[in-house]
Amino acid sequence: MLKTLKLAALAMLIGAGAFSSAQAAQKVIVGDTGAPTSIIGRTLSLFKERAETYSKGDLNVEIYSNSQLGTFGTMATQMKVNLVNVMFIQPDALGQQVSIVTANSWPFLFANAEEMLKAWNGAGGQALIAEVEKRSGYRMIAPSWNVPRWIYTSREAKSLADVKGMKIRVPGTAIYVNQLKYLGLSSTPMNIAEVFTAMQQKVVEGMEGAISDMATYSMQDVSKAAIKSGHVLSPKAFLTYGPWVDKLTPANKEAFLKAAREASDFYGKTTQDEEKQLIAEFEKKGVKFVEPGMTTDEMRKAVEPLKKDLPEVWEWAQKLSAK
Numbered sequence: 001m002l003k004t005l006k007l008a009a010l011a012m013l014i015g016a017g018a019f020s021s022a023q024a025a026q027k028v029i030v031g032d033t034g035a036p037t038s039i040i041g042r043t044l045s046l047f048k049e050r051a052e053t054y055s056k057g058d059l060n061v062e063i064y065s066n067s068q069l070g071t072f073g074t075m076a077t078q079m080k081v082n083l084v085n086v087m088f089i090q091p092d093a094l095g096q097q098v099s100i101v102t103a104n105s106w107p108f109l110f111a112n113a114e115e116m117l118k119a120w121n122g123a124g125g126q127a128l129i130a131e132v133e134k135r136s137g138y139r140m141i142a143p144s145w146n147v148p149r150w151i152y153t154s155r156e157a158k159s160l161a162d163v164k165g166m167k168i169r170v171p172g173t174a175i176y177v178n179q180l181k182y183l184g185l186s187s188t189p190m191n192i193a194e195v196f197t198a199m200q201q202k203v204v205e206g207m208e209g210a211i212s213d214m215a216t217y218s219m220q221d222v223s224k225a226a227i228k229s230g231h232v233l234s235p236k237a238f239l240t241y242g243p244w245v246d247k248l249t250p251a252n253k254e255a256f257l258k259a260a261r262e263a264s265d266f267y268g269k270t271t272q273d274e275e276k277q278l279i280a281e282f283e284k285k286g287v288k289f290v291e292p293g294m295t296t297d298e299m300r301k302a303v304e305p306l307k308k309d310l311p312e313v314w315e316w317a318q319k320l321s322a323k
Helices: 002-018 039-054 072-079 099-105 113-121 123-136 174-182 192-200 211-216 242-246 250-284 296-302 311-321
Strands: 027-031 060-064 087-089 138-141 149-153 167-170 186-189 206-210 225-227 237-241 288-290
Touching: 027 039, 027 087, 039 060, 039 087, 039 211, 039 250, 072 087, 072 237, 087 250, 099 123, 099 174, 099 311, 113 123, 113 311, 123 138, 123 311, 138 242, 138 250, 149 211, 167 174, 167 192, 174 186, 192 206, 206 211, 211 250, 237 242, 237 250, 242 250, 250 288
Parallel strands: 027 060, 167 186, 167 206, 225 288
Antiparallel strands: 087 237, 138 237, 149 206, 149 225
């Protein structure tokens, strides 16, 4: 309760400052749940630098890291009232507001990151971005290159079979809860910032995600195995609220969009460059990287029931991945 009140007070303070003068109205509030030193943290720092430079100081970017503004869901809600303006995150973070956006997390949809990024920049991706904004007001900008999501566990494991029934933290959307369940795991939605402690206390026994994100939340210190399932391959993107962006002056809007595109490119290149280094750091901590023990086709067949569970999301996944 106290934490909730503190978050509300901080949000009100930020919001009051955003409307205090014409100059302050150009303030850009950026929220993140990770540390400033993470890849996303560095991406946001570059965004701040470029946005302020390109706007000649007319955009004042303030970054609040380490969940200072709450969870992803809380921050997304705050966008509608101008208390948060930007996040850099996977599109499915909006899944509780508009379900079709979770098409980005349809399992085994893309063969590689290049194919994924081409799809997002193509007709299907642009159609999904437009439909999400039409339904919700949220705008996704500059999808990035990214690495696949793997399963990290506090148990020794040689394949998916060794973690059957294990409690694995997932985002709280049906696309993740159901696909991990069909792969034999016990899907457990939880605030990502609480997972490290939860694994120490054996409340959950693992988490799935991209290695860049896993390093942010110190999974290398509580994991013994990483199963290279590659179940989801999704970009990060700058998430904002369309009506807020459109109220920026033309020059500031151009500066904002240019900075977002360049920062997204930085994230993709940095993630690609640092992936092997992160794997080595995890291995140094004793984490063993193993194959799932099933082919991609076998895993894709296992999650086939998702098509009946989420028919509209499946429809949009097909549009997104259309060649």
